Amino acid sequence: MRYAVIVAGGAGTRLWPMSRAGAGGKPKQLLRFISPADGGEPRSLLQVAAARLRNLVDPHNVYICTGAAYASQILEELPLLPANQLLGEPMGRDTANAVGFSAAILHKRDPDATFAVLTADHIIEPVDVFQAAMNKAFDAAEKRPEYLFTFGITPTYPATGYGYVQRGPQLPNLPGVYQVTAFKEKPDLVTAQKFHAAKSPSGEPEFAWNSGMFVWKASTILEQIRQHLPAAHAGLMKIAAAWDTPRQAEVINAVYPTLQKVSIDIGIMEKAPHVAMIPMPVQWLDVGSWPALAETLPNDAQDNAVEAGMNVLIDSFNNIVISNDPEHLVALLGVSDMIVVHTKDATLVCPKTDDQRVKELVDRVKEKTGGRYQ
Numbered sequence: 001m002r003y004a005v006i007v008a009g010g011a012g013t014r015l016w017p018m019s020r021a022g023a024g025g026k027p028k029q030l031l032r033f034i035s036p037a038d039g040g041e042p043r044s045l046l047q048v049a050a051a052r053l054r055n056l057v058d059p060h061n062v063y064i065c066t067g068a069a070y071a072s073q074i075l076e077e078l079p080l081l082p083a084n085q086l087l088g089e090p091m092g093r094d095t096a097n098a099v100g101f102s103a104a105i106l107h108k109r110d111p112d113a114t115f116a117v118l119t120a121d122h123i124i125e126p127v128d129v130f131q132a133a134m135n136k137a138f139d140a141a142e143k144r145p146e147y148l149f150t151f152g153i154t155p156t157y158p159a160t161g162y163g164y165v166q167r168g169p170q171l172p173n174l175p176g177v178y179q180v181t182a183f184k185e186k187p188d189l190v191t192a193q194k195f196h197a198a199k200s201p202s203g204e205p206e207f208a209w210n211s212g213m214f215v216w217k218a219s220t221i222l223e224q225i226r227q228h229l230p231a232a233h234a235g236l237m238k239i240a241a242a243w244d245t246p247r248q249a250e251v252i253n254a255v256y257p258t259l260q261k262v263s264i265d266i267g268i269m270e271k272a273p274h275v276a277m278i279p280m281p282v283q284w285l286d287v288g289s290w291p292a293l294a295e296t297l298p299n300d301a302q303d304n305a306v307e308a309g310m311n312v313l314i315d316s317f318n319n320i321v322i323s324n325d326p327e328h329l330v331a332l333l334g335v336s337d338m339i340v341v342h343t344k345d346a347t348l349v350c351p352k353t354d355d356q357r358v359k360e361l362v363d364r365v366k367e368k369t370g371g372r373y374q
Contacts, residue, residue: 003061005102008120013359014289017346029120046120093259096267100225104240107218117214123285133280137215149215151280152208158192163210180275289355290339294320
């Protein structure tokens with residue numbers, strides 16, 4: 001049977017101070033700042049991700065893997081999600097363990113499970129193109145269960161913030177499905193420009209952005225984890241054995257923190273012998289920073305992206321101005337190319353060019369305040 005697992009465990013540090021990891025805070029996937037085209041109420045990234053699965057996977061087969069601390073908030077955000085379809089990590093141990101944890105539980109409940117791994121922090125349009133690529137991957141995984149399938153996003157510019165997938169020859173009898181020659185980590189600008197310009201013998205782009213989305217048989221990914229991360233596999237099997245029993249919480253709380261932190265790309269995808277890629281020609285936005293989020297907002301006549309109930313901007317250009325306090329006035333005078341984000345207890349001001357350093361700032365804030373504003 002076909003399943004989908006939305007991995008929603010990140011704290012979204014680069015969207016601080018809106019996104020918070022501390023007690024009572026909301027991570028970025030639960031912040032409601034995505035305004036629908038029909039003018040309805042803003043939705044969270046998690047709600048948008050779940051909506052993309054409509055008519056693709058049965059709702060009873062949609063799982064969320066997230067931090068256990070966010071469980072109640074996620075169940076409020078997705079009120080139709082049964083509690084037993086929420087997989088709570090006691091602490092983050094990176095994506096290889098989140099995927100392995102999900103695979104172990106799905107395999108226990110359905111040994112023939114085929115599942116998609118999806119993210120909760122992307123805007124993907126059009127949805128029908130996304131679903132067509134997903135269906136192609138599900139079909140391919142059922143025909144070639146030894147393969148791990150990933151999705152390549154056609155690069156629109158030489159990005160240095162994304163990983164790349166190198167496309168090889170097409171798999172026999174699977175049109176539009178290609179062997180993966182290599183995974184490339186985030187490159188420098190010169191290398192990214194080469195990747196962007198490279199073409200395959202057929203004239204198609206040779207490199208695609210690594211989407212971070214996958215489809216595979218639960219049994220196949222578990223076997224790859226057993227081969228390449230044997231200690232993690234042993235721990236995950238202990239967790240799966242106790243799952244759906246009275247010892248569920250006891251075992252995962254004891255075992256999960258001992259698992260080595262490693263990403264699915266480094267731990268598995270770069271080592272697996274059978275990896276294939278399906279192009280996904282969509283508009284794909286990784287909402288992982290304030291400039292990325294600003295791309296979802298309308299701009300005023302001075303190219304300011306503003307989401308603040310009360311604001312006054314004079315002679316200010318190309319700024320990002322966001323506030324979640326409708327009674328607080330944000331005023332800019334003669335300011336350009338800045339990020340200004342206001343919350344009730346913290347305000348961020350920085351040049352747009354330093355958006356990737358927000359994580360560094362959060363680390364310093366944690367050191368200075370003991371995690372109060374984290």
